[in-house]
Amino acid sequence: MDPLSKKEDDILQKWMDEAGLETPSPSFTDRVMQAVGKKTVSKTIYKPLIGKKGWWMVAAAFVLCVGWLYFYPMGEISYLNEISVKGPEIKNPFENLKVSRTTLYAIGFLGLFLLQLPLLKSLINKQYS
Numbered sequence: 001m002d003p004l005s006k007k008e009d010d011i012l013q014k015w016m017d018e019a020g021l022e023t024p025s026p027s028f029t030d031r032v033m034q035a036v037g038k039k040t041v042s043k044t045i046y047k048p049l050i051g052k053k054g055w056w057m058v059a060a061a062f063v064l065c066v067g068w069l070y071f072y073p074m075g076e077i078s079y080l081n082e083i084s085v086k087g088p089e090i091k092n093p094f095e096n097l098k099v100s101r102t103t104l105y106a107i108g109f110l111g112l113f114l115l116q117l118p119l120l121k122s123l124i125n126k127q128y129s
Helices: 003-019 028-038 052-071 078-082 101-128
Strands: none
Touching: none
């Protein structure tokens, strides 16, 4: 130890001796536990954005649309044939790309892994909260 830090250490030791140690009162723990017991935790009540009635209406609308298209097919849509977009033809840059089966498996497993991460994280968060 250098002399300066030894001197600082002596001064700090002297101040600590002068200040002394404070001890809490015997009922300190009881008062803290009573204060903790008084605090209430308010739980937020889950209220869905779209209620059951709304989901039933969405499902009914979907079933009606599918039923309407099944019983009254539209056939050929003439106005879509009239629309033509004039512009440069864009070639597919991946047209001649050949990917091995191993690479496809690796990409598939990576996709599944990245899909499972948020699901597992939310599951773990629910267990520990």
